[in-house]
Amino acid sequence: MITLDNLGILCIVMGLPFFLTGTVGLLRFPDIYTRLHALTKADNVGLGLIILGLSLQADNLFTVAKLILIWILVLIASSASCHLVARSAMQKNIHPWVK
Amino acid sequence: MQDNNRLSIHSHSHLGRCIFLRFLLFSAVWLVLTGSEAESWIIGFPAIGCAVFLSLKLSPSSHVSLSFVGICSFIPFFLRQSSLSGIDVMRRALSRRLAVNPGLVSYTTFLPEGAPRIFFVNTISLLPGTLSADLQSNTVTVHTIDKNIPIWANIQNLELRIAILWRVTPQKGKAL
Numbered sequence: 563m564i565t566l567d568n569l570g571i572l573c574i575v576m577g578l579p580f581f582l583t584g585t586v587g588l589l590r591f592p593d594i595y596t597r598l599h600a601l602t603k604a605d606n607v608g609l610g611l612i613i614l615g616l617s618l619q620a621d622n623l624f625t626v627a628k629l630i631l632i633w634i635l636v637l638i639a640s641s642a643s644c645h646l647v648a649r650s651a652m653q654k655n656i657h658p659w660v661k
Numbered sequence: 662m663q664d665n666n667r668l669s670i671h672s673h674s675h676l677g678r679c680i681f682l683r684f685l686l687f688s689a690v691w692l693v694l695t696g697s698e699a700e701s702w703i704i705g706f707p708a709i710g711c712a713v714f715l716s717l718k719l720s721p722s723s724h725v726s727l728s729f730v731g732i733c734s735f736i737p738f739f740l741r742q743s744s745l746s747g748i749d750v751m752r753r754a755l756s757r758r759l760a761v762n763p764g765l766v767s768y769t770t771f772l773p774e775g776a777p778r779i780f781f782v783n784t785i786s787l788l789p790g791t792l793s794a795d796l797q798s799n800t801v802t803v804h805t806i807d808k809n810i811p812i813w814a815n816i817q818n819l820e821l822r823i824a825i826l827w828r829v830t831p832q833k834g835k836a837l
Binding site for chain 2: 600637645
Protein backbone atom coordinates (compact mmCIF):
# COMPACT_ATOMS: atom_id res chain seq x y z
CA MET A 563 0.00 0.00 0.00
CA ILE A 564 1.31 3.42 -0.92
CA THR A 565 0.99 5.87 1.91
CA LEU A 566 2.54 9.28 2.27
CA ASP A 567 4.88 7.75 4.81
CA ASN A 568 6.16 5.14 2.39
CA LEU A 569 6.45 7.70 -0.37
CA GLY A 570 8.54 9.77 2.03
CA ILE A 571 10.81 6.81 2.74
CA LEU A 572 11.19 6.26 -1.00
CA CYS A 573 12.27 9.88 -1.52
CA ILE A 574 14.78 9.67 1.30
CA VAL A 575 16.24 6.44 -0.04
CA MET A 576 16.47 8.03 -3.49
CA GLY A 577 18.30 11.00 -2.01
CA LEU A 578 21.04 8.97 -0.34
CA PRO A 579 22.90 7.86 -3.52
CA PHE A 580 23.39 11.51 -4.42
CA PHE A 581 25.35 12.11 -1.24
CA LEU A 582 27.33 8.96 -1.93
CA THR A 583 28.18 9.95 -5.50
CA GLY A 584 29.01 13.46 -4.39
CA THR A 585 31.64 11.93 -2.15
CA VAL A 586 32.80 9.51 -4.86
CA GLY A 587 33.20 12.51 -7.17
CA LEU A 588 35.11 14.39 -4.50
CA LEU A 589 37.57 11.50 -4.28
CA ARG A 590 37.81 10.67 -7.99
CA PHE A 591 37.69 14.01 -9.79
CA PRO A 592 41.08 15.45 -10.76
CA ASP A 593 41.11 19.03 -9.47
CA ILE A 594 39.51 21.53 -7.10
CA TYR A 595 37.00 22.85 -9.65
CA THR A 596 35.62 19.50 -10.74
CA ARG A 597 35.41 18.44 -7.10
CA LEU A 598 33.33 21.52 -6.39
CA HIS A 599 30.98 20.42 -9.16
CA ALA A 600 30.54 17.06 -7.48
CA LEU A 601 29.96 18.46 -4.02
CA THR A 602 27.53 21.29 -4.67
CA LYS A 603 25.35 19.66 -7.30
CA ALA A 604 25.01 16.16 -5.95
CA ASP A 605 24.49 17.28 -2.37
CA ASN A 606 21.84 19.82 -3.29
CA VAL A 607 19.75 17.22 -5.07
CA GLY A 608 20.33 14.68 -2.30
CA LEU A 609 19.26 17.14 0.35
CA GLY A 610 16.30 18.21 -1.79
CA LEU A 611 15.02 14.65 -2.00
CA ILE A 612 15.53 14.06 1.72
CA ILE A 613 13.70 17.30 2.51
CA LEU A 614 10.89 16.21 0.18
CA GLY A 615 10.73 12.83 1.89
CA LEU A 616 10.65 14.35 5.35
CA SER A 617 8.00 16.87 4.24
CA LEU A 618 5.76 14.02 3.12
CA GLN A 619 6.07 12.52 6.60
CA ALA A 620 5.64 15.82 8.46
CA ASP A 621 2.73 16.33 10.85
CA ASN A 622 1.87 19.89 9.91
CA LEU A 623 2.54 22.58 7.34
CA PHE A 624 4.73 24.53 9.76
CA THR A 625 7.27 21.72 9.74
CA VAL A 626 7.10 21.59 5.95
CA ALA A 627 7.80 25.33 5.76
CA LYS A 628 10.73 24.88 8.12
CA LEU A 629 12.20 22.06 6.04
CA ILE A 630 11.83 24.00 2.79
CA LEU A 631 13.41 27.06 4.38
CA ILE A 632 16.34 24.94 5.51
CA TRP A 633 16.76 23.64 1.96
CA ILE A 634 16.72 27.17 0.52
CA LEU A 635 19.25 28.39 3.10
CA VAL A 636 21.54 25.46 2.34
CA LEU A 637 21.20 26.13 -1.41
CA ILE A 638 22.22 29.74 -0.93
CA ALA A 639 25.10 28.84 1.37
CA SER A 640 26.43 26.07 -0.83
CA SER A 641 26.32 27.98 -4.10
CA ALA A 642 27.87 31.06 -2.51
CA SER A 643 30.63 29.11 -0.78
CA CYS A 644 31.25 27.09 -3.95
CA HIS A 645 31.76 30.34 -5.85
CA LEU A 646 34.04 31.71 -3.12
CA VAL A 647 36.22 28.59 -3.06
CA ALA A 648 36.48 28.60 -6.86
CA ARG A 649 37.25 32.31 -6.95
CA SER A 650 39.99 32.08 -4.38
CA ALA A 651 41.48 29.17 -6.32
CA MET A 652 41.41 31.31 -9.48
CA GLN A 653 43.10 34.17 -7.66
CA LYS A 654 45.82 31.82 -6.48
CA ASN A 655 46.40 30.90 -10.13
CA ILE A 656 45.44 27.28 -9.68
CA HIS A 657 44.91 26.12 -13.24
CA PRO A 658 42.04 23.82 -14.02
CA TRP A 659 42.92 20.29 -14.95
CA VAL A 660 42.61 19.68 -18.69
CA LYS A 661 42.22 16.42 -20.51
CA MET B 662 17.93 73.59 -1.43
CA GLN B 663 14.30 72.64 -1.19
CA ASP B 664 14.87 69.80 -3.57
CA ASN B 665 17.76 68.59 -1.49
CA ASN B 666 15.65 68.64 1.63
CA ARG B 667 12.88 66.70 0.04
CA LEU B 668 15.37 64.20 -1.27
CA SER B 669 16.89 63.57 2.14
CA ILE B 670 13.48 63.22 3.77
CA HIS B 671 12.46 60.83 1.06
CA SER B 672 15.61 58.74 1.45
CA HIS B 673 15.13 58.79 5.21
CA SER B 674 11.70 57.27 5.01
CA HIS B 675 13.01 54.87 2.40
CA LEU B 676 15.72 53.70 4.80
CA GLY B 677 13.11 53.23 7.52
CA ARG B 678 10.96 51.17 5.23
CA CYS B 679 14.01 49.16 4.21
CA ILE B 680 14.92 48.39 7.82
CA PHE B 681 11.35 47.50 8.67
CA LEU B 682 10.93 45.12 5.71
CA ARG B 683 14.22 43.38 6.38
CA PHE B 684 13.37 43.11 10.05
CA LEU B 685 10.09 41.42 9.11
CA LEU B 686 11.83 39.07 6.70
CA PHE B 687 14.50 37.95 9.16
CA SER B 688 11.92 37.62 11.94
CA ALA B 689 9.89 35.33 9.69
CA VAL B 690 12.97 33.22 9.01
CA TRP B 691 13.70 33.00 12.74
CA LEU B 692 10.11 32.14 13.56
CA VAL B 693 9.98 29.35 11.00
CA LEU B 694 13.34 27.94 12.11
CA THR B 695 12.79 28.00 15.86
CA GLY B 696 9.06 27.50 16.22
CA SER B 697 6.82 29.29 18.64
CA GLU B 698 9.02 29.15 21.72
CA ALA B 699 9.08 32.61 23.29
CA GLU B 700 12.48 32.14 24.93
CA SER B 701 14.21 31.66 21.60
CA TRP B 702 13.73 35.38 20.93
CA ILE B 703 16.35 36.21 23.59
CA ILE B 704 18.85 35.11 20.98
CA GLY B 705 16.57 35.85 18.05
CA PHE B 706 16.24 39.61 18.46
CA PRO B 707 19.97 40.34 18.68
CA ALA B 708 20.59 37.96 15.78
CA ILE B 709 17.92 39.68 13.68
CA GLY B 710 19.39 43.07 14.58
CA CYS B 711 22.83 41.94 13.43
CA ALA B 712 21.35 40.47 10.25
CA VAL B 713 19.53 43.71 9.41
CA PHE B 714 22.67 45.75 10.08
CA LEU B 715 24.88 43.48 7.98
CA SER B 716 22.41 43.26 5.13
CA LEU B 717 22.12 47.06 4.97
CA LYS B 718 25.89 47.30 5.00
CA LEU B 719 26.34 44.70 2.24
CA SER B 720 23.46 45.70 -0.02
CA PRO B 721 22.06 49.10 0.90
CA SER B 722 19.45 49.36 -1.83
CA SER B 723 16.56 46.99 -1.61
CA HIS B 724 14.71 48.09 -4.67
CA VAL B 725 13.46 44.68 -5.64
CA SER B 726 10.82 44.16 -8.23
CA LEU B 727 10.36 40.49 -8.90
CA SER B 728 7.83 39.45 -11.46
CA PHE B 729 5.25 36.96 -10.25
CA VAL B 730 5.04 35.21 -13.61
CA GLY B 731 8.83 35.09 -13.63
CA ILE B 732 8.89 33.35 -10.24
CA CYS B 733 6.24 30.84 -11.32
CA SER B 734 8.19 29.87 -14.41
CA PHE B 735 11.60 30.01 -12.72
CA ILE B 736 10.87 27.56 -9.89
CA PRO B 737 10.02 24.53 -12.07
CA PHE B 738 12.91 25.40 -14.39
CA PHE B 739 15.29 25.58 -11.44
CA LEU B 740 14.06 22.34 -9.85
CA ARG B 741 14.37 20.50 -13.15
CA GLN B 742 17.83 21.88 -13.92
CA SER B 743 19.24 21.20 -10.48
CA SER B 744 17.95 17.62 -10.49
CA LEU B 745 19.51 17.14 -13.92
CA SER B 746 22.80 18.54 -12.65
CA GLY B 747 22.78 16.11 -9.73
CA ILE B 748 22.13 13.18 -12.05
CA ASP B 749 24.81 14.47 -14.43
CA VAL B 750 27.43 14.58 -11.67
CA MET B 751 26.33 11.14 -10.49
CA ARG B 752 26.82 9.69 -13.95
CA ARG B 753 30.24 11.29 -14.35
CA ALA B 754 31.48 10.23 -10.94
CA LEU B 755 30.40 6.63 -11.38
CA SER B 756 31.46 6.05 -15.00
CA ARG B 757 34.39 3.69 -15.19
CA ARG B 758 36.61 6.06 -17.15
CA LEU B 759 36.28 9.53 -15.68
CA ALA B 760 33.82 11.37 -17.89
CA VAL B 761 35.20 14.86 -17.44
CA ASN B 762 36.62 17.26 -20.00
CA PRO B 763 36.86 20.53 -18.07
CA GLY B 764 37.49 23.99 -19.40
CA LEU B 765 36.97 27.69 -18.70
CA VAL B 766 34.58 30.03 -20.50
CA SER B 767 34.17 33.78 -20.14
CA TYR B 768 30.69 35.16 -20.34
CA THR B 769 29.67 38.81 -20.46
CA THR B 770 26.28 39.44 -18.92
CA PHE B 771 23.86 42.28 -19.49
CA LEU B 772 22.28 41.82 -16.08
CA PRO B 773 22.73 44.93 -13.92
CA GLU B 774 25.00 45.00 -10.91
CA GLY B 775 23.49 44.00 -7.60
CA ALA B 776 20.88 41.38 -6.86
CA PRO B 777 20.17 40.12 -10.41
CA ARG B 778 23.86 39.61 -11.19
CA ILE B 779 24.61 37.93 -7.87
CA PHE B 780 21.59 35.70 -8.33
CA PHE B 781 22.82 34.81 -11.82
CA VAL B 782 26.32 33.94 -10.64
CA ASN B 783 24.97 31.75 -7.86
CA THR B 784 22.49 29.86 -10.02
CA ILE B 785 25.15 29.12 -12.65
CA SER B 786 26.77 26.85 -10.07
CA LEU B 787 23.58 24.84 -9.72
CA LEU B 788 23.07 24.28 -13.43
CA PRO B 789 24.26 21.03 -15.04
CA GLY B 790 27.96 21.11 -15.80
CA THR B 791 28.71 24.75 -15.02
CA LEU B 792 30.25 26.51 -12.04
CA SER B 793 30.89 30.21 -11.67
CA ALA B 794 34.53 30.64 -10.78
CA ASP B 795 35.01 34.39 -10.92
CA LEU B 796 33.14 37.64 -11.40
CA GLN B 797 34.88 40.80 -12.63
CA SER B 798 32.37 43.62 -13.15
CA ASN B 799 30.10 42.13 -15.84
CA THR B 800 32.25 39.19 -16.90
CA VAL B 801 31.64 35.82 -15.32
CA THR B 802 34.29 33.14 -15.60
CA VAL B 803 32.51 29.83 -15.86
CA HIS B 804 34.19 26.51 -15.24
CA THR B 805 32.59 23.66 -17.11
CA ILE B 806 32.98 19.99 -16.35
CA ASP B 807 32.56 19.05 -19.99
CA LYS B 808 33.42 21.25 -22.94
CA ASN B 809 31.05 19.29 -25.16
CA ILE B 810 27.83 20.39 -23.51
CA PRO B 811 26.17 23.54 -24.92
CA ILE B 812 27.33 25.84 -22.12
CA TRP B 813 26.79 29.04 -24.03
CA ALA B 814 23.16 28.27 -24.84
CA ASN B 815 22.46 27.06 -21.30
CA ILE B 816 23.87 30.18 -19.68
CA GLN B 817 22.09 32.44 -22.13
CA ASN B 818 18.81 30.69 -21.38
CA LEU B 819 19.40 31.13 -17.65
CA GLU B 820 20.32 34.78 -18.12
CA LEU B 821 17.10 35.49 -20.02
CA ARG B 822 14.99 33.74 -17.40
CA ILE B 823 16.67 35.78 -14.66
CA ALA B 824 16.10 38.95 -16.67
CA ILE B 825 12.38 38.12 -16.79
CA LEU B 826 12.41 37.23 -13.10
CA TRP B 827 13.94 40.59 -12.09
CA ARG B 828 12.16 42.60 -14.79
CA VAL B 829 15.38 43.57 -16.54
CA THR B 830 15.15 44.61 -20.16
CA PRO B 831 18.10 43.42 -22.23
CA GLN B 832 20.14 46.33 -23.59
CA LYS B 833 21.60 44.66 -26.62
CA GLY B 834 23.81 47.51 -27.76
CA LYS B 835 25.32 47.80 -24.31
CA ALA B 836 25.87 44.15 -23.62
CA LEU B 837 27.32 42.99 -26.90
